[in-house]
Amino acid sequence: MKGSIDINGVIEGLLRDLAAVQTSAQSRWGYKRAAAAVRNLPQPIDRYVQSDGTLRKIPHIGPSSTKVIMEVLRGGKSPTVEQALASSTRKPDVDRSRGLRDNFLTRAQVSAALENRRLKGVSRRDYRGDLQMHSVWSDGTQTLESIVTAGLARGYQYSAVTDHSYGLPIAGGVSMADLARQHLEIDALNKRFTGRFRLLKGIEANILADGSIDMQDDELRALEVVVAAPHSALRSAVPQTSRLLKAVTRPAVHILGHPRGRKYGTRPGVAADWDVVFAAAARSGVAIEIDGDPSRQDLDHELARRAAAAGCLFALDSDAHSNEELEYAETAIAHARLAGIPAERVINCWPVDRLLEWARQRSAASV
Ligand SMILES: [Zn+2]
Numbered sequence: 001m002k003g004s005i006d007i008n009g010v011i012e013g014l015l016r017d018l019a020a021v022q023t024s025a026q027s028r029w030g031y032k033r034a035a036a037a038v039r040n041l042p043q044p045i046d047r048y049v050q051s052d053g054t055l056r057k058i059p060h061i062g063p064s065s066t067k068v069i070m071e072v073l074r075g076g077k078s079p080t081v082e083q084a085l086a087s088s089t090r091k092p093d094v095d096r097s098r099g100l101r102d103n104f105l106t107r108a109q110v111s112a113a114l115e116n117r118r119l120k121g122v123s124r125r126d127y128r129g130d131l132q133m134h135s136v137w138s139d140g141t142q143t144l145e146s147i148v149t150a151g152l153a154r155g156y157q158y159s160a161v162t163d164h165s166y167g168l169p170i171a172g173g174v175s176m177a178d179l180a181r182q183h184l185e186i187d188a189l190n191k192r193f194t195g196r197f198r199l200l201k202g203i204e205a206n207i208l209a210d211g212s213i214d215m216q217d218d219e220l221r222a223l224e225v226v227v228a229a230p231h232s233a234l235r236s237a238v239p240q241t242s243r244l245l246k247a248v249t250r251p252a253v254h255i256l257g258h259p260r261g262r263k264y265g266t267r268p269g270v271a272a273d274w275d276v277v278f279a280a281a282a283r284s285g286v287a288i289e290i291d292g293d294p295s296r297q298d299l300d301h302e303l304a305r306r307a308a309a310a311g312c313l314f315a316l317d318s319d320a321h322s323n324e325e326l327e328y329a330e331t332a333i334a335h336a337r338l339a340g341i342p343a344e345r346v347i348n349c350w351p352v353d354r355l356l357e358w359a360r361q362r363s364a365a366s367v
Helices: 007-020 025-039 063-075 079-086 091-098 107-115 144-153 176-192 217-221 241-249 274-284 301-309 323-338 352-364
Strands: 158-161 198-207 225-230 287-291 314-317
Touching: 007 025, 007 063, 007 079, 007 091, 007 107, 025 063, 063 079, 079 091, 107 323, 144 158, 144 176, 144 198, 144 323, 176 198, 198 241, 198 352, 225 241, 241 274, 274 287, 274 301, 287 301, 287 323, 301 314, 301 323, 314 323
Parallel strands: 158 198, 198 225, 287 314
Antiparallel strands: none
16 A cells, blocks of 8 residues: 555565475475465554563464564565575566566455545445355355355355356356256345345356357346456566457457456456556446455455556455455455545446446347
């Protein structure tokens, strides 16, 4: 975040650097686990220092990680990590990884953004339903019924289940026959929960390298929410503007999911002339997703601000593969708040009837 150092993010990065240069699998695992624990702390880690100057016990953070943490808190850097890097042949990998961590928020920053009243954007209270998640029908662990009950527990009025399309077998993509069976189960659930919760019939379709979608028009039109997302060519520096332009102008696509396809520390994602993509999405009325998976955070608040300036609609989604991950929606909301996006522009904040009407119009659009 501008103007303040994200101390948890700095330390998470250093612990991941240290993990990368370990020769034993066990110590690699230990530092990675500590890094994840720091990322997930609800408060900046300096608040965990006790009056005697030592760090309060935090689960999954052992003595070697604590040493790094205390070095950074006392001196702003870690000689331990610097020495380990200097003597490692993996230094170039670490440098590359460091370049792929921009604008990722740690949990403490997500909480701060959600609670910061000076930010004028969408808030958690405005949020009515999550529009990207996976179930046991593809690569998720959550049943459809548990998606409904978990959604209700979070105060949602609807959610879209968006399992992977059949074009992505590596992620357990659902066949059209399975999708028809899933829709019967959704109909039965919606009957049971009438007036309380609506489960929407969705899909996460795959944007192929040439920008076409891995499903037919009539197949897409049978769905209430179509998220289209790139899952290949995510490491190429060659601009892929035309690929994304084709996807956001395709009828029956509602949401451009995790538009870059980046991953924290490992993958840059698609390179594109984003302002051109955002302008086209704004014209065609396709919503741009902020994917809240902590390892994705895609778009981040800086790019999202440019999409907002272009006039785009937004979908703020968890991309959950289990019910515990539904809270990732909050990471997406935090980025939207930092980007100053108002609730009116966020389709997850619309009543379900308005959402479905918008989606139907988009499905009926012709090329
Ligand atoms: Zn995806």
